[in-house]
Amino acid sequence: MIENILFYIHYALLLLFGIILTFAFAGLRFSRKNAVITVALAAACGLTQLLIYIGAGEDMVWKVYPLITHLPAVLVLCIYCRKKISTALASVSATYLCCQLPKWMGMLVAATTGSPVADQAVRILTLLAVGFTAVRCFAGHVSEIFSKDTGSVLIFGCIPMIYYLFDYSMSIYTDIWLTNNRVAAEFMPFFLCIIYFLFCTIYYKEYEQKAEALRKEQITAIAVQQQQSEMAAIRRSEHEIRILRHDMKHFLDMLAVHLQENDVESSLKIVENLSSKVADTAIRRFCTNDMINYVLSSYTEKCSTMMIRLNTDIAMESLHADEIMFCSILSNALDNAVNAVRDLPPEKRQINLMLKTSNGRLLLSVKNLFRNRPVFRDGMPVSANEGKEHGYGTQSIRYMAEKLGGNCQFTLQDEYFILRVVI
Numbered sequence: 001m002i003e004n005i006l007f008y009i010h011y012a013l014l015l016l017f018g019i020i021l022t023f024a025f026a027g028l029r030f031s032r033k034n035a036v037i038t039v040a041l042a043a044a045c046g047l048t049q050l051l052i053y054i055g056a057g058e059d060m061v062w063k064v065y066p067l068i069t070h071l072p073a074v075l076v077l078c079i080y081c082r083k084k085i086s087t088a089l090a091s092v093s094a095t096y097l098c099c100q101l102p103k104w105m106g107m108l109v110a111a112t113t114g115s116p117v118a119d120q121a122v123r124i125l126t127l128l129a130v131g132f133t134a135v136r137c138f139a140g141h142v143s144e145i146f147s148k149d150t151g152s153v154l155i156f157g158c159i160p161m162i163y164y165l166f167d168y169s170m171s172i173y174t175d176i177w178l179t180n181n182r183v184a185a186e187f188m189p190f191f192l193c194i195i196y197f198l199f200c201t202i203y204y205k206e207y208e209q210k211a212e213a214l215r216k217e218q219i220t221a222i223a224v225q226q227q228q229s230e231m232a233a234i235r236r237s238e239h240e241i242r243i244l245r246h247d248m249k250h251f252l253d254m255l256a257v258h259l260q261e262n263d264v265e266s267s268l269k270i271v272e273n274l275s276s277k278v279a280d281t282a283i284r285r286f287c288t289n290d291m292i293n294y295v296l297s298s299y300t301e302k303c304s305t306m307m308i309r310l311n312t313d314i315a316m317e318s319l320h321a322d323e324i325m326f327c328s329i330l331s332n333a334l335d336n337a338v339n340a341v342r343d344l345p346p347e348k349r350q351i352n353l354m355l356k357t358s359n360g361r362l363l364l365s366v367k368n369l370f371r372n373r374p375v376f377r378d379g380m381p382v383s384a385n386e387g388k389e390h391g392y393g394t395q396s397i398r399y400m401a402e403k404l405g406g407n408c409q410f411t412l413q414d415e416y417f418i419l420r421v422v423i
Contacts, residue, residue, distance in 0.1 A: 006120035013124060014102075015049070015069065016042050017131045018095050022073050024135050025091035026083050027143035041076055045069045062172055070096075086150045090157030094142065096167075097160040098134055102126035155202055162191055286314045287355070291323045292330065296353075299334045306342055308349040316357045321423050325400045329408075330355075330364065332393040333419050337368040340417060344371055362406075364421040374417065381410050381417070397421065 019042050028034050048068045053061050070092050077088040106123035110116065145156050166188060170177040176184045254270055286296045296312065303310040319326060337351045354365040374381035381394055394410060397419070401408040406423030 003116045003120060006117060006124065010120050010124050010127070012046065013127055014099065015046055017127055018069065018099065019045070019073060021095040021098060021131060021134055021139070022091045023077075024139035025094050025142045025146060026077050026081070026087055027147050028081060037076065037080070041072060045072060066168065084150065084153070086153040086157070087146045089161060090146050090153050093157060093160035093164040094146075096164050098130055099127075101130055155199065159192070159195055163188070166191075286312060287316050289316075289319045289323060291327050292319065292355075295327050295330050295334075299331075299338070303338065303351065306338070306349070307346050308338060308341055308351060311350065311352045313352075313354045313356070316355050316362065319362070320360075321362060321404045321406075325404055326362075326423065329397050329400050329421060332397050333364065333366045333421070336393045336419075337366050337417075340370040341368050344369060362421075362423040364419075364423075366419045367416050369415055370417050373412075376410070376412075379410065 016038075019038055023034065023038060045068060049061050049065075052064060052068070073092055074085070074088040077083040077091065078085055083091075102123045105126045106119040109122040110119035146153050170184050251270060251273075285293050287293065296314075300310055300312075302308075334351070334353070341349045341351060348369050350369065352365075352367040354363070354367075356363045376382070380398065398408050401421050401423065404423045406421060408419065408421045411418045411420070
């Protein structure tokens, strides 16, 4: 008697579990409207199953279960909720996969204790636990995956879909699974092997595309930041020129007075002062590339403000690489060096920059002291305070150097951290 009661409770909960979890995996949020749909669908499916159970028995119910339960759920999702067919199928099959844990736990307890009552009780408890956990912890993430394009849904939904077909074809519509047929027994391991390597390949491509998009976003951000720095430098120069033009009349008047008085020394001081002001309006040129000049001028001014000595040795011809990506490398390298030396005593705040061309190759070297000694992993520096001295900047340097057909090297030499880039 207790066994029958528990059986019917389990059966009703299984139906409600399947519909609720299917809707949750499909991305339907809990609301009054969705609750009404859930209850109505469960009542219609349950009544249909009861009529078939009375008329043809339990075996027939399981054989037509996809038609009287799963198909209506798919139709409701596609027609009423306007979900894609791939989303509906993946949600139904993923829910079917979740039903296997309560089933297996009940079979384990039955095999251990030999008690049908314990079997049904454990199935009910496990079903409730799985349903609660799946809805609270997994449904949101799964629904995000199943809402993507059809190709992505099929990639993530192929395992539950194939298992759904396999289980019905091998254990419900036929008894092949019980005949110790080796072909049937080895099918799922064979399928999982193929899916595993296929998934690894697709995931790797997706990861690479995401990383590439992130790098492009970073490069674009650096390019925009660099253009803003260039515009700021141009505005400063224009402002200084306007001031110089305004003061030019006073300089000339003073010069004329001193010349009339034959005061050569004072006249020379006025000319020297005027020449220095004219020189200050010009953007410092380190090489023939304007963008590199803007980068180096910006960091020269930044280092001067922070009392950091930036020693430059520039002997390069025209830049043969993509200037935005190379300036990104240069900016990251100098930014890391500035962050590394800014907390040192003033006498140790020094950065040595070398930029040369040799045999058609572009050589960049940045050498600086440091306060926290970085640790190297796989040739890349990391530190306890990652992101302040060495972190994403070094990864970007390596990535962009490789994209430009070159390579980079990070080394420690005595008290110095040295970056070398060859392009």
